[in-house]
Amino acid sequence: MELNFLIYKVILVLIVFSITLLVATYSTYAERKIAAFLQDRIGPDRAGPFGILQPLADAVKMFMKEEMIPSVSNKILFIIGPGLCMLTACMTGVIIPWGKSINIGGVDYPMQIADVNIGILYLFGVLSLGVYGIMIGGWASNNKYSLLGAIRASSQMISYEVAMGISIIALVMTTGTLSTGEIAAQQTSWHWNVLYQPLGCLIFIICAFAETNRAPFDLPECETELVGGYHTEYSSMKLGLFLFAEYINMFISSAVISTFYFGGYNMPLIGRWVHDPNWLAILGFVFLFMKIVGFIFFFMWVRWTLPRFRYDQLMNLGWKVLIPLSILNMVLTGTWMMRHEIMAYFSK
């Protein structure tokens, strides 16, 4: 049994890992295609039918490029930077509930690698670590543009983490749990958290954009001001890893938004037609994936619509708008939850 459990977990980890990489790979393709369609172009269509092999060609290009490490850089940290970025990006996938349990031979196999009861805390811990990859990479480059980009990235991520955390506190208050699996399981049929926490959801999505360094919050790699931002000095696959980590982050963010606010693997009305729990679990996985793909599209759609914020506007939005709003959201949620006690107090 112990061994079975171990093998099952290893397989699950491998599956989630490879799916993450695959989705991130094809996000690069989707990004270029969607950008093209939104701008009345065609996009990459030469490598394979519809350009479907473009990510492969990009990967080959990245690997074949000359590897440059600046002589003035701190070589060890320079190499650790993109690795750390990639590591933290992949680590968050552990707590996402990808579906309900599948029952094989009387044994339940949950489609979540680790349903820790402090899932949200773990998520925020890893998210906070994510800034280190960028910070270390930018600092070790020993280049002023890289350093400025890294400083921007870290201050941006720290600022928006606050609002994100407070908006999640309101969610934790309504759901009463820190476990991601539990949060997903609560949102059966139409009881999606977005309906109970619309403001919190909006704040969370905006902060997710900032945390993943996506447009309109992509100041860390602001080409017009900072050459390439924190990855100015990077080349070859180390640059590739930085860029790839962004797509993994986007995938994980989409998964987290879907799980926290948009019902996770739940889909209303599906229980009427499908009764076999195993099929329901598999369908749940499909539904979650549809939601994730939808959000990835949303991420890209926003990127190719909105212009980049100015740095002071970014900080204004983070500290003067989103944090007060999320605190207001938290207070309102608390007041609503305590309404009976408050009414009782005043009617005494």
Place this chain on the structure above:
Amino acid sequence: MLTNRSQVVSKKEMTLIEKMYLPAIFSGMWITFTHLFKKSATIRYPEQTREFSGIYRGQHVLKRDEKGAERCTACGLCAVACPAEAITMVSAERKPGEEHLYREEKYAKIYEINMLRCIFCGDCEEACPKEAIFLTDRKVDSFYTRKEFIYGKSILVESKDSPIDLTKRQTPDVKEFKLDKHYAHNQTFDKNKKTKVGGHH
């Protein structure tokens, strides 16, 4: 005011709704979303080409006459007329027995056009007294080295079997216009006109 889309810029205070930015963001996103379904303006170049105008001036051709002899006599007027100095030539004398190759006693042994210098203005064909050089609707290929862009006679002279069609640019009107030029020998296109215009002189 030509498009009636100009708007007066005002620096008024934004209203609360405008300060929230969300309506503006959503309207912007709607605009980009509608572009998802619009036809792309791309032309997939090597497979598809843009349709050229009838008077497009592309790669040159050195014409042959009705018997298949080269018209060019290496007079050098095209090279003189060329504002980009793209044309060079070396003349040679026709030997007995070469009458089927060259129309007149002098011919161009070497005739080169540097396609990187050429600006495709068409002054060469205007200068040509022998109706020998014309610009066609063909594109100049791209190459990896500069040397390959220097087109010699092997590329420029049309082949006997497949003459280049010039009717799109050299319409009857254009031909008639050219007849008014003061070159009596320029009028081999139309035998009737020759006597008529020749009467001017």
